Amino acid sequence: MVNFERHEYDVIVIGAGGAGLRAAIEASAQGARTALICKSLLGKAHTVMAEGGIAASLGNVWPQDNWQVHFRDTMRGGKMLNNWRMAQLHAQEAPDRVRELESWGALFDRTSDGKILQRDFGGHRYARLAHVGDRTGLEMIRTLQQNAVHKGIDVYMECTITQLLKSGDRVTGAMGYWRESGNTIVFAAKSVVLATGGVGKAFSVTSNSWEYTGDGHSLAYWAGAELIDMECVQFHPTGMVWPPSVRGILVTEGVRGDGGTLRNSDGERFMFNYIPDFFAAETADTIDEADGWYDDKVKNRRTPDLLPRDEVARAINAEVKAGRGTPHGGAFLDISSRRSADYIRRRLPSMYHQFKQLADVDITAQAMEVGPTMHYIMGGIRVEADTAATTVPGLFAAGECAGGMHGANRLGGNSLSDLLVFGRRAGLGAAEDAAAQSAVPEVDESQVEEVVAGMREPFGRSGEGPYEVHSDLQDMMQKNVGIIRTEVELDEAVNRLQDLKNRSKDVMVSGHQQYNPGWHLAMDLESLLTVSEAIARAAHMRKESRGGHTRDDYPDPSDEWAVQNICIKQGDNGGMEVSTTPLPQMPEELKELFEEGSNA
């Protein structure tokens, strides 16, 4: 038996963004011995980059708001493909999760009567996002981090998990390596929570960081769990487009929430030309009404600048293709002509800073140039709504790596609230599941040794480096599986993925195993290729356009596909199996919320 570093826990949580931290806090509060494992330093996870706010129907600005309205907005934003139960729990529990953050030390911006201020965002009927300027994610992750460090949770930082361990059907733990030393580490655990975030590094233009390599999706898939809705990928409409080195970096939707508008190179507010029938009844069709909406939401309908993200991203894409783009191939996003410089600096300090420092643009005086950037994956691990349990016993998932909550398109602000609501539920579910187990399971030594041998393989090879394969993968996914898709391109994508997989098996790593980013990337390639294939195959199957999945050859939504989830699972022969499963149908009392004349 090789002498690897070993630990035993009731619950291990993989990933330490908002969902992972909240899950660990909850599991620990339930009395479970809990470990939190993350690829980066604590507090650096992707949640830190979230800007606009946390959606919750606190009703502090618009007392008319309530969970039913939030639920309806979420489902409609997701083009009704959402798991209704998750959307319901999310809308019901988000206000309590926000208040809880405040009691843990978060300092949100305030209303004039001292309550938590809420801001407008796309697809939300009322101003709903609790926020701190445009750095809400930082506030959230720091608050959770500062709470977690006093809870007796063991934190393993800069530690990457490469494989879940199993015995029979059940997960028995996980294994991986310390980034610093390269040494193997093995966790035996009664229950495992995946909270690893998304897959952005499969694309070349993305707002996501290096960590977003689809680890949780892949770990679950390899362990036999089901993935759903993987074709539903969100291209955020407003990423930076210039200079090239910052292409893809996020520009918060809060710019439009706070009054900014999109214009094309003719100076036209083009979003009025892209109001889909689905949202026509609730969207302003004149400039006067759109501008009036910011102050009076009862008399006016919402500005089309704040249509859900999928709609706005496609509109910008179409304007650029029609030759009405900006000099660097985007749209103009202007708040300078609409709000005072003081207001802009106070509400959007980090946007001001980001454009000034990285693009030499003063957003209080000039328009920004923006274009779509891969931002989020709605698809993910299939979970049971109430407990966050996956289809594999002992395995739970929350946050971006879980699927269902956001349907075909996520509304801005619903991610941070998702992390809190389902992070907590996953921690609770895992702790209860762990409590029902008699002992920490034995880890199968042969599984561990086999994985370790595989991890070390790239050092002995003589092929190309991992960066070339990664870069080719990103270019291919961007081009073939990007914002607008076709059958021909998706066929080509599936073929090219096979080729890239073959290349990845020959990837060579130089140097040694101590803090070696080339080696880390070589190992990440496996999960990147797995999620890329899942996205491409699911996109190929769904022959309609819905939310973040747009097919040029099937431009409309179809009734047939409206009631199907696409489900991905590893087959017995190791290949990827794609099938459809019926979308869970909501009960009558919730269906009523979507009828005309409903108060929601």
Place this chain on the structure above:
Amino acid sequence: MPEFTIAVQRGEAEAESQWTDYIVDVEEGQVVLDVIHRIQATEAPDLAVRWNCKAGKCGSCSAEINGKPRLMCMTRMNLFDPAEKITVAPMKTWPLIRDLVTDVGFNYETAEKIPAVKLGEPSEDGDFRMHQEDVERGQEFRKCIECFLCSDVCHVIRDHPENKENFFGPRFFVRLAELDMHPLDQEDRIDLVKNDAGVGYCNITKCCTEACPEDIHITDNAIIPLKERVIDSSYDPIRWIGRKIAGK
């Protein structure tokens, strides 16, 4: 844009670090982190560097560029003259792990020593009430992205590592000031500020303030008010009598 020569300090703990020169073409708008990534993708795939957001929001890519404390992701290459070599070195105050990566564990250990926020009961409607002008002082401090550049440049520990035993560093004076100024917090941490955190060691040279990429006025708004609170509490006769009675 033209060709630059960039010297990166490379090496591991317990071994001699060396400057390695790389010659790179720089494109318009690029930052130092782009150049480091280019070197990784071409010449040195094992070049160790931390980074995450690449937008100045996460505080991972701290380094000493031409001897100055900076975030690599927010340092534009057009700041520099192509005729002169640029140096990129790891933060000096923390133990080296490899290349540009240091062991900042001191900061995570210190964070655990600070008692969490403790609020009273909310109002009857379940909401805490705080006014914008009252939260703004704390909000300035909560902009901190934990890049640890302030503590990296702090003489108290940079030149005297032995002081780490008795000194939390500017990052955690920011944290302590934030808690002290929280409108509803009820915990008293002034003894901690004075004793374990060692605020008295700071001789207000303001190096930390100059280094802060978030423009937090660390010295003026956090450290000096904490020093004043320590003095006030030490000479507060009511507290003094209270302590005598309690036998502390």
